[in-house]
Amino acid sequence: MRFYTAFALAAGAAAQHSKSPLPSSPGGAVPAGVRPPSTSGFDNATIQPARGGLAVCVSGTVSVKASTSQNLKFNFELPKNQSQVTNVFLRLFSNPSPFAQELVSGTQSASGTYEIGATLCTPANNTTPDQVQLLTHGIGFDRYYWDFAPGYSYVDVAAQYGHATFLYDRLGVGKSTKADPLNVVQAAIEVEIAKVLAQKLRAGAFSNHAFSTVVGAGHSFGSIITQAVTSQYPEAIDAAILTGFSTNSTGTVPFNLAYSQAIASQNQPYRFGALNNGYLVDGGAIANEICFFRAPGFDPEILSLAEATKSTVTLGELFSISAVTKPAANWTKPVAVVNGNEDLAFCFGNCSAPVNKAEAVFPVLYPQAKTTGAYLAKNTGHGLNLHYSAVEAYHYIQDFIDRSVR
Template sequence: MVQSPLPILLLASLTAVVTARNCQNLTVPISISARNTNFSLQAPATNVDVSNFILNFSQPGVNFTEQALGSNVAPNSTSGEFATITGTYSIGATYCEPDSGPGSALQILTHGVAFDRSYWDFPAHGYNYSYVNAALARNYSTFAYDRLGLGSSSHGEPVNEIQTGLEVAALHALTTQLRQTAVPGIAASYDRVLHVGHSYGSVQTWALTAMYGGISDGIVLTGFSESGDFVPYFMLGGNYILAHDASPTLAGYPAGYLAPADVTAIQINFFAPGNFDPDILDAAYRAGQPVTVGELMTLGGVTTGNNTFGGPVLIVTGERDIPFCGGNCDVSNPSIPAQANQSFPNTSYFDTIIVPGAGHGLNLEYSAQATYASILDFFDQHT
C-alpha cells in the first residue's frame, strides 16, 4: 500500500506546532567504560580497501568478525578478544518540552546509521517530518542526541573504540543522568523515562534494557527485527566509501569512518518505492552521517538470547525494510519483526506494527505520521 502525501491542512497544523515548543541544544559530559571487541583489523585507508571490507563482511558462510580478531587471539584462548575502553566524552543533544512546561514523560531518542539526531526533528519542509513535534503535541518531552562517535558528539578511533558496547554505555550514562536530574540545563525531573530507537539505535536500546532491566519504563524499536540475515543487503546497497571522500561536510573524519557515496544508496536502504518525496531523499543524503568499521563489526552480537526487560515493548518496522527484513517483513507468519516476541519473556506488553508500504527510513516517508501515531498511542496506553 502506497501512502499519499499528507493533506495541506494537516501539514499546516504540524508547521504551527513548531512554535509551540521550547528546545535547547546541550553538550553533556559523560565518563564511561565498556568491554569492547579487540580487532586486529586495520582501518580501510582507500576506497578499494572499503570495498574489500564490505565484500569480506558480506560473504555468505564466513564469520568475518571472528576472522578479524586475527593475531589478537592466541590458539584456544579468548584472552585477547576484548579490551576495556574507558574515557570521558561529550554528547551533543537537543532537549525539547512543550511550551506549557515539562511533558508527562521524557522520551530518549537514539538514531541509527547514516543520520544524526536531526532524524527525529528533520528540518526540511518546515519540520513536517518531525517526530519531536508529534511527541510534544502529545505532551511528551524529548531528548535526542548524536550517538557517540559522530555529529556534535565526541569522535574517536573507528575500529576498536567507537563500537556498540561503548555507545550502549553512553546511552546508559545519559539515561542515568536524566533520571537523576543531573544533566546541566535540564531542570525538570521525570517519573517516567521512555526510549525510542531507530535501526542501530534500536539495537542499542534493546541492549540497554537487556543489561539494565529497570532503566526504562517502555521501549519502541523502530526499523528493527532480531534477524541479522539481511545486514549484507544493507552493506552492499550502501555503496560505502571513506566518509571524507563522500561529502565536504564529512571531511574531518579519519579513515575507518564510512559513508554512502551517492543518493541512490540512501534511497535503496531507506526509502520504499512510491512512499517518499524526492526532495526529502536529497535532504537526507545531504544531512548524512558516517558509520565506523567498529560499529558495523559489532552491531549483530547484542540482540541475541533473551531480554528480561519487564516493561512494555513495541516494534514498528516498514513493510519494505531492507536491513532487517530483506525488503518484505511479511514474508513469514508471524512477520520477521514479530518473531522477537519470544526474546521478551517478561515484558508486560508486546506488540509489532508493520507499516504498509514503508521502508527503513520511517520518519522521512509519506507514512511518517502513521508511524508517529502508532508510537505515541502505544506510550499513551501502556506506560
C-alpha cells in the first residue's frame, strides 16, 4: 500500500468519525487562511502542517528544568567497541545473570535545564482546543512516531476530533539535549521532564495558550514514562493512554536480543557520528522488523522509512527501564491500554492469550481507576503506529478520550 493510498483510507475513516471533517492537504505549506499556533515558548521555531495536513504545527526547542534523586548508579564503564556492547546484553540476559544483580549500586541525582525538541499541533480549522495530548515516544523512534507519514499520523486523527497534540523528543533523542547516556539519560529524569512539560502546557508556556486538560499518551518506553507520571504525579495529567504496554515481561529477552543493539556512531555515522558509545540503535532492518512489525499487517515502505529514520536509545535507559513502574494506587481517572495483538516486547507475540494482557494492566497498576478501556489491533506488532491497523486504533483512543475525559 503506497502512502497516498493509506492517506486516503485514513482521511475517509477520520471523516466517518468526525463531527466536522477537516479538509485534507497532505504535505506542502500551511494552506492560506489557516492560522498556525503561535511560536511563543519555542526557540528556532518553524511552522508546518502535519503529515496529512489535518493539523497545523509549530516546532522548535523548549527549555525544561528538571531534577531527580532517583537515577540509578551503575557499576559499569561504557563499552569500548561493538563486541563489548554485544557482550553486555548477552551477560545481562543470561539466566541466571550475576551481571544484572551486580549492575546497580544505588541511586544518584541528575538535574539540569535541558533543550527538548517539541511540536505543538492544533486542528487546521483555526481553533485552539482546551485539551492537549502529551505524546511520549518509545525506543527506536523520535517525536515523529506520532506523525510518521500521511495515513499514519496520530496527530491528524486527533485533529479530526478537535484535539491538540504536543509531541516531543525524549532526552537524548532527535533535537533534544544529548546528555550523559549512562548517568543522566535514564527513566527517572525522563519522568520528571514529562511531568514538567504537562505543567507547562497547563500554565500556557507554549503558544500563549493554557490548556485546561492534559492527556498523557505514550508508546512502549513512552508508556512506561506516562504510567510513572500517573503513579508519582497523578495531578499532572487528566487521563492516560498507554500503547505498546503491559505488565507481562516474558517478551523482554527475545525483544532485546533481536534488537541487536549497535553503537549508533558506527551504525549511522552520518547521523550519529558525534555521539559516544553509550548511544545505541537497532542493528538493521531485520532487527527492526522483528521487534516492531508483524506481517502481513504493514507496508514494506513503512519499514524502510522506520529504519532510515530510526533513533537512539542509551545504555542508561535500557538499564533503568523497569525502575519507575509502580502501581498508581491513587489514580481514579480514565486510563486505556491499546496494543498490537502480536506485540513482541510486552506480550511475547500474543496479547490475547492466555488472558487479554491489555485488560490485565488495570487490577495490577490501576486498582482504583473508575474508567478503563482496552483495545487490541489485529495483525499488528509492537510498533502500533506503523501498521495498516493504526488509524482504527487512533479512532478508538480519540473516542475513549471524548467519552471519558471531562
